[in-house]
Amino acid sequence: MRDSVTSSDAAIHLDRVSKVFGKLGTEAAYCAVDGLDLDVRPGQMLAILGKTGCGKSTIFNMIAGLTEPSSGTVRVSGRDPFAEFDWFRGRIAIVFQNDRLLPWRSALQNVELGLEMLEVPAAERRTTAQLWLTRLGLGGHEADFPHALSGGMRQRVSIARAFATNANILLCDEPFSALDESTARRLRAEFVRLVKENGKTAVFITHSISEALEIGDRIVVLKRPAMIAYDVSFDIGTAAEERELIRSRIGDVLAA
Amino acid sequence: MSESVPRSGASRLANHLLAAAKRFGLSVLPFVVVILVWQFASLFFPRFLFPSLIDVFWRCLQIFSDGSMFADVLATIFRILAGLAGAFVIGGLLALLMVYSRAVDRFLSPILTLFQGIPALSWVVFAIIWFHGVEFRIFFIMVMTTLPAFTFQVLGALRAMSRDLMEMVFSFRPTRLKLFRVMIAPAILPDILTAWKVNLGNASRVVVVAELVGATGGVGYQLLQQQQLFDMAGALAWTLQLVFFVLIAQSALTLIETTVFRYRAVSERGI
Numbered sequence: 001m002r003d004s005v006t007s008s009d010a011a012i013h014l015d016r017v018s019k020v021f022g023k024l025g026t027e028a029a030y031c032a033v034d035g036l037d038l039d040v041r042p043g044q045m046l047a048i049l050g051k052t053g054c055g056k057s058t059i060f061n062m063i064a065g066l067t068e069p070s071s072g073t074v075r076v077s078g079r080d081p082f083a084e085f086d087w088f089r090g091r092i093a094i095v096f097q098n099d100r101l102l103p104w105r106s107a108l109q110n111v112e113l114g115l116e117m118l119e120v121p122a123a124e125r126r127t128t129a130q131l132w133l134t135r136l137g138l139g140g141h142e143a144d145f146p147h148a149l150s151g152g153m154r155q156r157v158s159i160a161r162a163f164a165t166n167a168n169i170l171l172c173d174e175p176f177s178a179l180d181e182s183t184a185r186r187l188r189a190e191f192v193r194l195v196k197e198n199g200k201t202a203v204f205i206t207h208s209i210s211e212a213l214e215i216g217d218r219i220v221v222l223k224r225p226a227m228i229a230y231d232v233s234f235d236i237g238t239a240a241e242e243r244e245l246i247r248s249r250i251g252d253v254l255a256a
Numbered sequence: 257m258s259e260s261v262p263r264s265g266a267s268r269l270a271n272h273l274l275a276a277a278k279r280f281g282l283s284v285l286p287f288v289v290v291i292l293v294w295q296f297a298s299l300f301f302p303r304f305l306f307p308s309l310i311d312v313f314w315r316c317l318q319i320f321s322d323g324s325m326f327a328d329v330l331a332t333i334f335r336i337l338a339g340l341a342g343a344f345v346i347g348g349l350l351a352l353l354m355v356y357s358r359a360v361d362r363f364l365s366p367i368l369t370l371f372q373g374i375p376a377l378s379w380v381v382f383a384i385i386w387f388h389g390v391e392f393r394i395f396f397i398m399v400m401t402t403l404p405a406f407t408f409q410v411l412g413a414l415r416a417m418s419r420d421l422m423e424m425v426f427s428f429r430p431t432r433l434k435l436f437r438v439m440i441a442p443a444i445l446p447d448i449l450t451a452w453k454v455n456l457g458n459a460s461r462v463v464v465v466a467e468l469v470g471a472t473g474g475v476g477y478q479l480l481q482q483q484q485l486f487d488m489a490g491a492l493a494w495t496l497q498l499v500f501f502v503l504i505a506q507s508a509l510t511l512i513e514t515t516v517f518r519y520r521a522v523s524e525r526g527i
Binding site for chain 2: 085086088090092093098102103106114116117145165
């Protein structure tokens with residue numbers, strides 16, 4: 001079941017990537033990621049699973065180009081996301097753990113944010129943002145400011161904001177963890193549908209086994225310091241018994 | 257039942273109006289008390305100590321209607337606004353540099369703190385010794401006395417910006433200009449308006465001191481004339497010109513706040 005992707009056709013390619021925080025060689029130095037190899041093929045939905053502090057967010061930030069690796073190579077669509085930061089404008093979109101909406105902007109203006117960076121004309125920007133808000137069930141809330149929306153609605157706005165730029169790579173850092181289970185389940189299903197419909201490559205960070213099984217078509221379990229302890233691929237046709245086996249195996253790996 | 261609805265609506269409106277009138281009354285009450293006490297004192301003290309407020313009112317009217325007198329008021333207002341604008345621009349740039357570079361911060365912070373300890377009157381003396389032009393002297397004094405406060409307030413606002421929101425905006429790869437427009441400017445605007453409100457009061461006090469010593473026109477200069485004539489009604493009338501300006505400017509800033517910051521959630525329970 002181990003996924004086999006060659007680095008040349010990978011949408012995301014990590015080659016012996018390490019990240020050390022603090023000054024190397026000192027006691028304060030902390031190794032968050034140690035020699036990680038990982039490839040994600042185009043269109044794949046990869047769920048990265050691991051306990052708190054195992055380096056998930058560090059990997060996420062390196063793929064996003066927000067953090068520079070201490071050693072090794074990170075490539076997204078064949079380019080370095082940190083060094084060629086601007087090239088990825090409109091090519092990578094992120095959904096964060098909390099909604100991170102700008103409080104001084106209405107829901108519509110928040111969704112327009114990424115499109116503004118891409119210099120999309122105002123009228124087109126507005127139409128696209130409106131379309132995504134409607135698709136996420138927020139029609140009629142365009143003019144509402146974030147404080148007037150519920151947690152679930154705010155996270156929908158942040159998902160709409162990520163999708164509106166039509167980026168090929170979607171990075172999601174536990175986007176539903178702050179929501180109640182029924183809202184989270186509904187949004188997860190919506191999210192998976194949109195990712196599949198739009199042919200995105202998605203990396204989804206989570207610490208919930210159920211969420212990983214619901215979302216991913218591949219799951220990577222990380223152990224500290226960010227080493228792959230288990231890597232499994234499956235699809236919609238995977239039998240329920242087999243899924244239960246995967247769940248049980250992931251549980252064992254995490255407990256070990 | 258059907259009749260009770262409009263009646264309760266009318267009673268709600270009446271309650272609302274009553275509450276508004278009460279609020280207005282309470283905000284006006286301190287001023288009414290001060291006016292009454294002053295007017296009462298004017299009955300028992302000589303005119304040069306406590307002139308009647310009716311006299312003061314007529315003097316105010318005279319200042320408003322006389323072109324050359326009103327030009328003095330406008331000159332002072334212009335000096336306040338120019339000084340504040342200068343201090344805000346320089347302070348804003350210094351704050352940006354201090355956020356950008358720790359070395360600049362370490363270098364400038366002690367200097368600005370030192371400036372904060374220098375009295376306004378000392379800056380007046382320095383300006384008279386160093387410079388010749390009256391307007392430049394006053395501009396210099398205004399800038400030097402309000403610069404540290406503006407710099408520290410903008411610096412505080414820049415440092416208090418949400419790291420999460422900054423990271424989110426960064427994830428869209430903005431240009432520097434766009435980052436400033438969509439994130440930095442709106443995030444620090446509330447603190448900037450507060451800084452303007454605080455410094456407006458300070459500046460209106462400092463400008464009078466600056467004009468007392470160096471100027472040949474303006475409210476400070478006119479106050480000096482009233483002091484030499486022992487004309488308390490005139491001194492009060494000229495002082496009130498500045499008070500009116502500060503009140504109008506503060507109201508304008510408050511109006512901007514309520515319009516621009518309408519996105520803020522309002523809790524039904526106050527602090």
